[in-house]
Amino acid sequence: MNLLEKIRNVPDWPKKGIQFKDITTLIQDPEALVEATNIMAEPYKTMNIQKVVSMEARGFIFGSMVAYLIGAGFVPIRKKGKLPYETVEFEYEKEYGPDIITMHIDAVEPGERVLILDDLLATGGTAIAAAKLVEKLKGKIVEQCFLIELTGSLHGRKVLEDAGYKVRSFIEIPIEE
Numbered sequence: 001m002n003l004l005e006k007i008r009n010v011p012d013w014p015k016k017g018i019q020f021k022d023i024t025t026l027i028q029d030p031e032a033l034v035e036a037t038n039i040m041a042e043p044y045k046t047m048n049i050q051k052v053v054s055m056e057a058r059g060f061i062f063g064s065m066v067a068y069l070i071g072a073g074f075v076p077i078r079k080k081g082k083l084p085y086e087t088v089e090f091e092y093e094k095e096y097g098p099d100i101i102t103m104h105i106d107a108v109e110p111g112e113r114v115l116i117l118d119d120l121l122a123t124g125g126t127a128i129a130a131a132k133l134v135e136k137l138k139g140k141i142v143e144q145c146f147l148i149e150l151t152g153s154l155h156g157r158k159v160l161e162d163a164g165y166k167v168r169s170f171i172e173i174p175i176e177e
Contacts, residue, residue: 001031001032001035003026003032003035003036003147003170003171004171004173006025006026006029006032007021007022007023007025007026007148007171007173008021008022008024008025009021009022010022019175021120021148021150021173023058023061023119023120023147023148027061036062036147036170037062037065037066037069038069039170040062040066040117040145040147040170041065041066041069041070043145043168044066044070044072044115044142044143044145045069045070047070047113047115047142047143048113049070049072049113049114049115049142050072050073050112050113050114051067051072051073051074051075051107051108051112051113051114051115051139052064052066052067052070052072052073052074052075052114052115052117053075053077053103053107053108053114053115053116053117053130053133053134053139054074054075054076054077054116054117054118055077055101055118055126055127055130056076056077056078056079056082058118058119058120059077059117059118059119060076061119062117062118062119062147063076063117063118066115066117066145072115075103075104075107075108075114076103077101077102077103077130077133078101078102078103079099079100079101079102080100080101080102081102082102083102083103083104085104085105085106086104086105087102087103087104087105088102088103088105088133088136088137089101089102089133090102090129090132090133090136092125092126092128092129092132093125094123094125094126099126099129101126101129101130101133102133103133103134103137105137107137108134108137108138108139109137109138109139110137110138110139111138111139111140112139112140113139113140113142114134114139114140114141114142115141115142115143115144115145116130116131116134116141116143116144116145116165117144117145117146118130118144118145118146118147119146119147119148120146120147120148120149120150121144121146121148121149121150121156121157121160121167121169122150122154122156122175123154123155123156123159124155124156124157124158124159124160125159127144127146127156127160127165128159128160128163131144131163131165141165142166143165143166143167143168144160144165144166144167144168145167145168145169146167146168146169146170147169147170147171148169148170148171148172148173149167149169149171149172149173150173150174150175151172151173151174151175152174152175153175154175157169
């Protein structure tokens with residue numbers, strides 16, 4: 001199955017000039033959802049990952065299923081004010097402006113092997129912020145994993161690799177400015 005064909009492009013959303021990659025068309029297809037989840041989980045089945053950390057909202061879709069398939073716990077990262085218990089937070093710049101993400105203070109134990117997983121890698125800003133949260137709790141980031149990587153002018157992979165993180169993606173979509 002060609003998973004790229006299951007991803008809808010939405011021009012000028014959420015603002016003019018952005019070509020939004022909509023995965024809802026992929027996840028509503030049962031076969032595509034299973035295939036995407038399985039290919040994301042496969043490399044991690046023997047890596048002793050203890051926690052899968054994913055960012056809201058689309059990262060949750062794959063993160064929790066991959067955690068289940070590899071026998072790991074799942075940790076949600078949410079926007080400030082959305083988690084009910086005490087949190088750590090990190091402020092960063094996104095493509096559309098500043099944001100703050102949070103994680104429960106007891107979500108990752110020191111030394112735990114963590115996989116950061118999201119649906120899409122663009123500029124790398126959210127992935128770096130997620131890594132900083134895990135590192136605040138002294139988790140060990142094994143890798144950053146994305147179903148889709150926008151390659152070309154956005155340089156998300158380079159940002160993550162320059163920061164010392166291993167990166168894996170499964171579908172590459174070239175983006176030029």
